[in-house]
Each structure stands twice: as structure tokens, then as C-alpha cells.
Amino acid sequence: MSDLKITNLYKRYGAVEILKDVNLEIASGEFIVFVGPSGCGKSTLLRCISGLENISSGTLAIDGRVVNDVAPSKRGIAMVFQSYALYPHMSVYDNMAYALKLQNIDKASLDRKVREAAEKLQLTKYLDRLPKALSGGQRQRVAIGRAIVRDPKVFLFDEPLSNLDAALRVQMRMEIGQLKEQLPNTTMIYVTHDQVEAMTMADRIVVLKDGVVQQVGSPMELYERPQSLFVAGFIGSPKMNFLTGSYADAYKAHTVGVRSEHLDVVPDGVWSGKVIYSENLGSDSYIYVDIGSGEPVVVRQTGKASYHAGDRLSFSPRGNLFHRFDQSGQPMAH
Numbered sequence: 069m070s071d072l073k074i075t076n077l078y079k080r081y082g083a084v085e086i087l088k089d090v091n092l093e094i095a096s097g098e099f100i101v102f103v104g105p106s107g108c109g110k111s112t113l114l115r116c117i118s119g120l121e122n123i124s125s126g127t128l129a130i131d132g133r134v135v136n137d138v139a140p141s142k143r144g145i146a147m148v149f150q151s152y153a154l155y156p157h158m159s160v161y162d163n164m165a166y167a168l169k170l171q172n173i174d175k176a177s178l179d180r181k182v183r184e185a186a187e188k189l190q191l192t193k194y195l196d197r198l199p200k201a202l203s204g205g206q207r208q209r210v211a212i213g214r215a216i217v218r219d220p221k222v223f224l225f226d227e228p229l230s231n232l233d234a235a236l237r238v239q240m241r242m243e244i245g246q247l248k249e250q251l252p253n254t255t256m257i258y259v260t261h262d263q264v265e266a267m268t269m270a271d272r273i274v275v276l277k278d279g280v281v282q283q284v285g286s287p288m289e290l291y292e293r294p295q296s297l298f299v300a301g302f303i304g305s306p307k308m309n310f311l312t313g314s315y316a317d318a319y320k321a322h323t324v325g326v327r328s329e330h331l332d333v334v335p336d337g338v339w340s341g342k343v344i345y346s347e348n349l350g351s352d353s354y355i356y357v358d359i360g361s362g363e364p365v366v367v368r369q370t371g372k373a374s375y376h377a378g379d380r381l382s383f384s385p386r387g388n389l390f391h392r393f394d395q396s397g398q399p400m401a402h
């Protein structure tokens with residue numbers, strides 16, 4: 069059981085500020101996801117937590133103890149990287165046992181720990197293989213196994229799935245979800261730029277932009293109550309539609325945001341335009357409508373698209389399922 073407290077954390081490289089006044093409390097056993105666009109500082113924040121990077125100012129406390137000057141290996145943290153970083157000449161078993169061997173742990177306990185972890189990760193039948201004889205997903209599981217055997221208090225993942233193909237990503241997402249259930253006391257921090265991973269795995273999401281925390285909340289809080297235009301546009305796929313100028317007049321807002329799934333095609337809708345493109349995804353479809361406001365508005369339809377390029381369409385937000393933002397991108401009350 070381990071909680072983390074980050075207070076007024078700054079990270080600078082020379083004169084460049086990468087992380088700016090980060091404040092965050094992470095409870096024991098929580099699964100936290102850091103998301104944000106490329107270069108926003110997610111990995112840097114994770115590396116500061118791990119100790120691989122030093123903190124320029126501010127503090128990081130684990131279980132109430134400030135660990136700024138504690139070596140990475142003494143923080144009770146294990147990290148899993150995007151590149152699996154396995155030892156190529158060692159078997160799966162030896163890869164997983166390596167850190168324990170360095171700890172002079174007795175042979176029977178070492179064997180038990182490795183086998184337990186292998187069982188959890190469905191790797192038992194591969195224990196004698198070399199990494200090169202494994203699939204990408206299996207290698208990633210070994211990398212996770214290597215971290216599990218050390219009984220870390222905090223588990224850090226840096227984009228662990230980004231080298232895997234789409235199907236495997238979905239499977240590994242589920243497996244990491246199961247791992248979280250199996251290790252309810254282990255605090256997990258996971259970095260991704262994939263907001264689907266963030267939405268599906270996190271207890272709470274931390275959204276970063278330019279080294280500044282934008283919002284922290286449960287996936288549904290961020291989805292339903294984004295505190296800025298940036299978070300509204302970042303969370304959710306496809307991206308939230310934003311309408312400004314005369315298109316937002318009916319709502320007395322600078323910008324109106326509506327998700328594609330909250331737009332209903334109706335005879336006399338608030339907005340109307342010409343369909344420029346429709347995409348069939350099987351379970352639903354996305355209709356791209358040019359209403360003359362710049363970017364096309366995306367309307368989701370359940371099932372197969374029944375509107376096609378050239379059709380005229382008018383639509384409105386469903387009930388109060390829209391967001392109003394003022395000129396500075398801050399949300400306005402309904």
C-alpha cells in the first residue's frame with residue numbers, strides 16, 4: 069500500500085521549463101493515467117517519480133516520506149517501458165528472476181515468485197524460451213512479470229502498449245485491467261497518449277498540456293464535465309465538435325461543444341448543412357457535415373449511414389448534452 073504526493077513540482081532542462089507546478093495526490097491502490105499530447109511532459113513526470121530524472125524543485129513523497137534524493141532502486145517502484153528492455157540472451161524465467169537474484173533472496177522463494185507471476189500473466193509455458201521466440205504481447209507480459217516479482221509498491225508504465233498492433237493492444241488493455249484486480253494494493257501510474265486507454269483503464273485521469281496539469285478526474289468526470297476547451301477536445305473520440313461565432317449565438321456562448329453522439333438529426337435543427345462524407349464503422353457511422361463554420365461537424369448515427377455526400381441535414385444537440393465555453397475557453401454554467 070503506497071500513496072504518492074507531488075507538491076509544487078517543477079522540472080527544467082537548462083532554461084526550459086518542462087513541468088510547471090505539478091500538484092497531485094495519488095491514493096494507495098489507485099490506477100492513474102497521465103494523458104496529453106506529444107511532448108506535454110507525461111514521460112518526464114513519470115521519470116521524476118521513478119527517480120530516473122531528478123526534480124528541479126518541489127517534492128515527491130511516497131508514504132509520507134520525501135524521496136527526492138532517494139535512489140530509484142530504493143523507492144519501491146518498478147517501471148515497464150514501451151521497449152520491453154528484456155535481456156535477449158536470457159530465458160523468460162531468468163529475465164523475470166534477474167532482479168531477485170541481485171537481492172540474494174533464497175532459491176525457493178525466488179522460484180515461487182517467478183512461477184506465481186508467470187501464472188498471473190499466462191507465461192508458464194514459455195518460461196524456457198528466449199525473448200526472440202515470443203510475440204510482442206508475450207514480451208510485454210515478461211516485462212510486466214519482471215516488475216511484478218519485485219512486489220513494487222508503485223508500478224509505473226510508460227506507453228507499454230504502443231509497439232503492439234491494434235488487436236493485441238485491446239487484449240493487453242484487458243490483461244492490465246485484470247492485473248490491477250489481482251494487485252489491488254499496488255498503486256499504478258500509466259502514461260499514454262491514447263485517450264481510449266485512459267478512458268478504459270483509469271480510476272482517475274491526469275490531463276497534461278505544456279507541462280501543466282489541466283484537469284484531474286475520473287474518466288466520466290472528464291468526459292461529462294471538462295473544465296476547459298482543451299480537455300473537452302482531448303477526451304472523447306471522435307473529437308468534440310466546437311462551434312463559434314454566429315453558430316454559437318443561439319447558446320449565448322463563445323464556443324458551443326457537442327459530441328457527435330449527442331447530435332440528433334431533426335427537421336428544423338439549430339444547425340444545418342451539406343454532408344461531405346460518411347464513414348461506416350459497422351456498429352455505427354460518422355457523418356461529416358459542412359455547415360460553413362470551418363471544420364465539418366461530425367454526427368454519429370447508430371448502425372449503417374443513411375446520409376451520404378450531397379444530402380442536406382439539419383441537427384440539434386440532444387437535451388442539455390452540450391457544453392458552453394467563454395472566450396478564454398472556460399466552461400459556462402448551463
Ligand SMILES: Nc1ncnc2c1ncn2[C@@H]1O[C@H](COP(=O)(O)OP(=O)(O)OP(=O)(O)O)[C@@H](O)[C@H]1O
Pocket residue numbers: 081086104105106107108109110111112113261
Ligand atoms: N533530456 C532532455 N533535455 C531537454 N529536453 C528534454 C529532455 N527530455 C525531454 N525533453 C523535452 O521535454 C518535453 C516533454 O517530453 P516528454 O517525453 O515528457 O513528453 P511526453 O508527453 O511523454 O511525449 P510523448 O507522448 O511524445 O512521449 C519535450 O518537449 C521534450 O523535447
